[in-house]
Amino acid sequence: MTEPAGPSDTTAARRLDGNAAAGALADLFAVDVTTARSRCPSCGKTSMLGAHHLYADAPALVLRCPHCTDVVLRYATQQGRILLDLRARLLTIPAPAPANESNGA
Amino acid sequence: MSVLSRGFRRGRSQERSDGRLPPGQYDAGDGFPVLSAGPTPSTPLDRWDLTVHDETGERHRWSWEEFRVLPREAVSVDIHCVTTWSKFDTRWEGVSLDTLLQDAPTTARFVLAGSDGGYTTNLPLDDVTGGRAWVVDTYDGRPLAPEHGGPARLLVPHLYFWKSAKWVRRLTLLPHDRPGFWETFGYHNHGDPWLEQRYSGD
Amino acid sequence: MAGTALQRRLTWLTAQVRDNRSESPSVHRLVLDVPGWPGHRAGQHVVVRLTAEDGYTAQRSYSLASPPEEPDLHLLVARLDGGEVSPYLTDELRADDQVELRGPIGGFFVWSAAADRRDAQEGRRPVQLVAGGSGVAPFAAMLDHHRRTGSPTRLRLLYSASTQEEILARDVLGPETTVTLTRGVPAGWSGEAGRIDADMLRRRTFPPDEDPRIFVCGATMFAEAVSSSLLDLGHSPSSIRIERYGSSGEPS
Numbered sequence: 001m002t003e004p005a006g007p008s009d010t011t012a013a014r015r016l017d018g019n020a021a022a023g024a025l026a027d028l029f030a031v032d033v034t035t036a037r038s039r040c041p042s043c044g045k046t047s048m049l050g051a052h053h054l055y056a057d058a059p060a061l062v063l064r065c066p067h068c069t070d071v072v073l074r075y076a077t078q079q080g081r082i083l084l085d086l087r088a089r090l091l092t093i094p095a096p097a098p099a100n101e102s103n104g105a
Numbered sequence: 106m107s108v109l110s111r112g113f114r115r116g117r118s119q120e121r122s123d124g125r126l127p128p129g130q131y132d133a134g135d136g137f138p139v140l141s142a143g144p145t146p147s148t149p150l151d152r153w154d155l156t157v158h159d160e161t162g163e164r165h166r167w168s169w170e171e172f173r174v175l176p177r178e179a180v181s182v183d184i185h186c187v188t189t190w191s192k193f194d195t196r197w198e199g200v201s202l203d204t205l206l207q208d209a210p211t212t213a214r215f216v217l218a219g220s221d222g223g224y225t226t227n228l229p230l231d232d233v234t235g236g237r238a239w240v241v242d243t244y245d246g247r248p249l250a251p252e253h254g255g256p257a258r259l260l261v262p263h264l265y266f267w268k269s270a271k272w273v274r275r276l277t278l279l280p281h282d283r284p285g286f287w288e289t290f291g292y293h294n295h296g297d298p299w300l301e302q303r304y305s306g307d
Numbered sequence: 308m309a310g311t312a313l314q315r316r317l318t319w320l321t322a323q324v325r326d327n328r329s330e331s332p333s334v335h336r337l338v339l340d341v342p343g344w345p346g347h348r349a350g351q352h353v354v355v356r357l358t359a360e361d362g363y364t365a366q367r368s369y370s371l372a373s374p375p376e377e378p379d380l381h382l383l384v385a386r387l388d389g390g391e392v393s394p395y396l397t398d399e400l401r402a403d404d405q406v407e408l409r410g411p412i413g414g415f416f417v418w419s420a421a422a423d424r425r426d427a428q429e430g431r432r433p434v435q436l437v438a439g440g441s442g443v444a445p446f447a448a449m450l451d452h453h454r455r456t457g458s459p460t461r462l463r464l465l466y467s468a469s470t471q472e473e474i475l476a477r478d479v480l481g482p483e484t485t486v487t488l489t490r491g492v493p494a495g496w497s498g499e500a501g502r503i504d505a506d507m508l509r510r511r512t513f514p515p516d517e518d519p520r521i522f523v524c525g526a527t528m529f530a531e532a533v534s535s536s537l538l539d540l541g542h543s544p545s546s547i548r549i550e551r552y553g554s555s556g557e558p559s
Contacts, residue, residue: 015144015527015551016527016551016552017549017550017551019352019412019413019415019416019550020368020551020552022412022413023317023352023353023354023366023368023409023410023412024354024366026317026354026409026412030316030317031315031316031317032317032411032412032413032414034412034413034414034415035414035415048415050413050414050415050416051415053144055141055142055143057138057139057140057141058140058141058142059140059187059188059267059287059292060142060287060290062142062143064143064144069143069144070223071142071143071223074290076290076291078291078303078304079304081291083290083291085289085290094414096315096316097315097316107319107356107358107364107407108321108358108405108406108407109358109359109360110357110358110359110395110404110405110406111399111404112395112399113357113358113359113365113395113399114359114363115359115361115363115365115391116390116391
């Protein structure tokens with residue numbers, strides 16, 4: 001656990017959930033990855049990507065482990081290319097349905 | 106085949122005519138955007154130190170009190186962030202890297218700055234000596250706020266601002282270059298805003 | 308996660324603006340018709356993409372404020388002065404304009420009446436919603452979904468708004484909702500006043516011994532404060548789901 005930051009900490013005020021990264025990550029993964037499970041390379045704990053901590057205002061999206069705050073994933077688009085630094089030890093993503101099927105949710 | 110959004114334009118197009126705005130940048134005016142890739146660390150001043158290392162180990166260590174009595178300089182500089190904002194005439198105070206690195210080994214050609222929270226950035230020694238880089242602990246006459254890198258950050262204003270590591274604690278002198286947090290992620294190794302060195306390959 | 312074994316590929320869809328109306332002094336309601344929309348669950352969000360004539364694009368995420376039963380998609384967009392996207396969406400966009408969007412996104416911060424019917428044990432747990440400002444948007448979808456499906460799940464909302472004029476989604480707020488106003492209350496106000504704290508949570512939300520499923524949505528500092536008060540009251544961390552929103556380094 002990290003120490004809760006004081007109310008004057010505007011960096012803490014802008015921390016988001018991994019949920020908010022799913023739209024951008026769909027460029028690469030084709031599906032919503034909020035329910036993908038990711039094992040932290042540092043502390044080894046597994047959490048849903050949607051529950052990770054997201055820092056979205058740096059030059060790239062930086063996803064951090066909600067348990068130890070270590071970097072799990074970096075993602076950026078630069079000049080027509082996508083950069084992915086996937087440090088998660090194991091990422092388990094629900095598979096997409098065949099293209100002609102809706103999930104009917 | 107994207108849908109055009111009638112009347113939508115890129116925001117923030119303030120320009121300057123005095124030649125002080127590097128290509129692709131805009132003038133952030135009075136704003137001072139905060140960009141962060143992680144939580145803001147908080148190291149109490151009585152546990153804070155600044156160290157200079159080389160490959161064989163620690164060469165210097167200053168506690169907060171010792172750092173505060175080193176020879177100080179006041180600088181007023183323009184800063185340029187790779188996310189395209191620039192800010193003009195920013196005023197800082199701190200210690201020149203010429204002072205902190207004055208007995209660097211002759212084999213050293215690069216510096217890797219390391220921060221609380223794990224951030225790193227690499228710089229050629231030639232870019233941080235000769236009055237071009239400082240470790241600063243005040244901004245605009247006041248102690249540097251944590252969100253802007255306090256208690257102390259690197260200031261290397263002639264390069265993109267990611268090189269000016271917030272919360273700096275360690276300067277490691279190296280004979281070979283070792284890319285840092287953004288430099289290993291597609292950002293330019295040198296980062297000169299006037300050459301628009303944003304991404305590797307620019 | 309049961310029931311999420313397969314999911315749809317996310318592609319950009321073209322939405323037609325049906326209506327763009329003022330919801331409060333600082334928030335607009337965008338009503339969108341999206342041909343090919345695959346359906347969503349209450350609590351999910353979409354990404355909206357704008358493209359300028361010079362090819363510049365900007366994307367922002369917005370929660371869906373309308374329930375799955377409603378064919379149009381509703382977004383509640385707060386205008387951030389000096390922003391790039393939100394003033395365009397609130398002030399420039401008109402009926403018959405088009406925007407692109409991608410979704411639905413988010414399998415974590417959702418509530419569905421059908422899921423509660425399938426999982427009776429989970430369905431017996433009440434649902435507690437806690438919103439700050441425009442963070443009420445996903446809960447507007449949940450409340451409307453709850454009403455339209457006649458769901459037996461017990462559900463409450465504690466909603467913090469700055470002023471009476473800034474209360475959003477009034478048409479779906481019913482007796483399950485407690486509103487607290489943080490910047491002064493009008494004469495005759497019968498709701499709460501002041502920021503949500505542990506004491507207000509104790510009085511106005513399901514207690515820990517009812518084992519509620521708790522959803523918190525608001526600006527990051529709001530969400531942090533509420534969730535830490537909930538933990539202090541004895542709720543378990545695994546029962547609390549948080550959706551934070553915040554402007555990034557630049558205004559939206």
